Amino acid sequence: MKNLPGKLLLLSVVSVIAVTAQAAQYETDKEAFENHFKGRFPDVVREEFANGVYAIDPIGRESWEAIEEFPPYELFVDDGKEMWDAPFANGKTYKDCFPDGPGIAHKYPHWDKEQGMVMTLPLALNQCRESQGEKPLKYKKGSINNILSYIAFESRGQVTDVVIPEDDPRALEAYENGKKFYYTKRGQLNFSCANCHVQNAGMKIRSDMLSTALGQTTHFPVYRSKWGTVGTLHRRFTGCNSQARAKPFKAQGEEYRNLEYFLTYMSNGLTLNGPGARK
Amino acid sequence: MNMKKLTAMLCLGAIVAIAGQSVIAAEKKAAPKAETANKVAAEPAAKSSENSGDKAAAESAIAAAESARKKAASIDGEWRDTGKMIKKAQAALKAGDSAKAIKLAKKAENQAKLGYEQAQAQQELKMPSYLKY
Numbered sequence: 001m002k003n004l005p006g007k008l009l010l011l012s013v014v015s016v017i018a019v020t021a022q023a024a025q026y027e028t029d030k031e032a033f034e035n036h037f038k039g040r041f042p043d044v045v046r047e048e049f050a051n052g053v054y055a056i057d058p059i060g061r062e063s064w065e066a067i068e069e070f071p072p073y074e075l076f077v078d079d080g081k082e083m084w085d086a087p088f089a090n091g092k093t094y095k096d097c098f099p100d101g102p103g104i105a106h107k108y109p110h111w112d113k114e115q116g117m118v119m120t121l122p123l124a125l126n127q128c129r130e131s132q133g134e135k136p137l138k139y140k141k142g143s144i145n146n147i148l149s150y151i152a153f154e155s156r157g158q159v160t161d162v163v164i165p166e167d168d169p170r171a172l173e174a175y176e177n178g179k180k181f182y183y184t185k186r187g188q189l190n191f192s193c194a195n196c197h198v199q200n201a202g203m204k205i206r207s208d209m210l211s212t213a214l215g216q217t218t219h220f221p222v223y224r225s226k227w228g229t230v231g232t233l234h235r236r237f238t239g240c241n242s243q244a245r246a247k248p249f250k251a252q253g254e255e256y257r258n259l260e261y262f263l264t265y266m267s268n269g270l271t272l273n274g275p276g277a278r279k
Numbered sequence: 280m281n282m283k284k285l286t287a288m289l290c291l292g293a294i295v296a297i298a299g300q301s302v303i304a305a306e307k308k309a310a311p312k313a314e315t316a317n318k319v320a321a322e323p324a325a326k327s328s329e330n331s332g333d334k335a336a337a338e339s340a341i342a343a344a345e346s347a348r349k350k351a352a353s354i355d356g357e358w359r360d361t362g363k364m365i366k367k368a369q370a371a372l373k374a375g376d377s378a379k380a381i382k383l384a385k386k387a388e389n390q391a392k393l394g395y396e397q398a399q400a401q402q403e404l405k406m407p408s409y410l411k412y
Contacts, residue, residue: 032410180404185397188358188390199409247357255355 026164026175026265033266036198037214049215050270052278056202057209064277073149073223073275076230080150083143088132094147097128105155105272109162109261111171118174118257122148122232139251140235148221149230152274160218160272162265178262181255182213187246193259196240208279217264219276230275233260333377340384341368347391356398361390 037049041056048055054064084094084102098104105121112119122144126136137144165171185192196205197213204210220233227235234251237259241248249255344365351357368383406412 028412032406032412036410183404183407184355184401186356187394188360190397194407199407242359245359247352247359247362249355 026172029179030266030268033198034214037201037212040202041212046269047271049212050218050267050273052215052219052276053209053211055215056212060209060279067277071223071275072225072277073221073230076146076149076221076223077153077275078150079143080146080148080153083147084150088129088134090132092132094125094128097131098124101154102151103154103158105152105274106158106161109257109264111163111165111168111174111261113165113168113171116170117254118178118261120252120257120260121151122234123252123257140232140238141229145221145230145232148232149275152219152221152272155272155274158272160264160267160270162261162268164265174258174261175265177255178258178260181259182262186241187244189244191244193240196244213263213266215267215270217260217267218270218272219274221274222276222278224278226279333381334372337368337372337377337380337384340381340388341365341372344368344384344388344391347388347395351391351394351398354395354398354402356394356396358390358394361387361394364390 034046037044038046044055051061054061081102087093095101100107108121108124109118122137122139125144125147126139129136137147164175182193185195194213196210197216201210201212217233220236221230222236223230232251234256237256238248238251344361348357348361348365351361364383364387368380368387371377371380371383
């Protein structure tokens with residue numbers, strides 16, 4: 001009994017550790033994730049993963065480097081700058097909504113406590129437009145890609161830094177939902193995202209080599225030769241869901257926003273290098 | 280070779296490739312049509328006699344498929360082509376081809392059920408074993 005205060009102290013230390021450990025589940029997730037790719041591609045330095053499949057496909061990399069000499073997204077960046085500078089009908093501009101802009105891509109996605117949801121850059125842009133009396137832009141194709149290209153270009157060199165705030169359990173829930181989405185098998189082909197981009201990264205599917213999930217979010221929007229234009233991350237999600245013959249979800253709907261939250265968190269620490277160019 | 284020539288050749292190559300593909304696609308599309316046309320022509324009399332029963336059966340098959348699709352969608356388990364099959368079934372019904380409508384609706388219903396089961400089986404997230412914690 002003499003030792004009671006000491007025991008109590010020990011107990012409280014243990015419970016503090018337990019609470020901390022529980023809160024950091026997402027950190028454990030990230031560690032397992034990174035270790036997986038480190039094990040699979042021991043010769044690839046971490047920062048290289050930001051180059052997507054070209055970090056692990058030396059042949060594809062040759063043509064990619066040639067393409068990057070005359071970047072196919074350049075015109076979209078220029079058009080995006082015009083959009084950024086052009087006043088809305090009320091005389092204001094995007095800058096009125098985003099005073100730190102245009103290099104703000106690293107601030108997204110983030111947990112928006114007020115609205116109780118994951119806020120992505122495309123959604124924030126449209127909320128800005130609507131608050132200024134403008135029509136929202138479409139989320140997969142079209143001119144949203146111009147302004148996203150410009151913002152991505154101006155954000156180059158910033159670092160992916162998704163925060164899962166501890167003061168709002170809904171943020172952790174959104175992360176967990178995104179994670180669940182990522183590992184859930186879907187569609188007629190019964191594939192999860194992870195089956196292709198974690199388990200089989202580096203393998204070939206038809207003529208494409210599968211990229212690692214690590215680094216997949218650093219360079220959006222992306223100019224895809226197959227699309228012949230620049231497209232958003234959620235357009236890519238749509239394509240990947242369809243590929244496994246699952247019905248895609250709505251761009252900027254809750255499922256894809258949570259997915260983006262999880263997937264981008266997994267790339268924390270990688271430098272932004274958008275817009276990108278891909279096959 | 281200079282850059283301009285190379286670009287021109289690449290473009291030409293791409294155009295030829297695209298043109299070639301669309302010819303193949305057109306051929307693929309044309310083929311099944313001819314087949315259905317033959318079938319319809321071969322058995323027109325048998326169909327009309329049992330038409331009304333077929334029609335009701337097709338309608339209920341479509342309704343069953345649609346409700347199975349919704350059930351799958353309610354837990355995010357809908358597959359890509361299920362809704363399209365139901366639309367095609369509806370179009371077939373409208374065109375008076377109840378047999379085709381039933382076949383498509385059954386296929387859609389089956390997909391929807393599988394999609395539901397697939398999603399149901401994964402309600403609990405289990406982290407895959409290839410990730411080492």
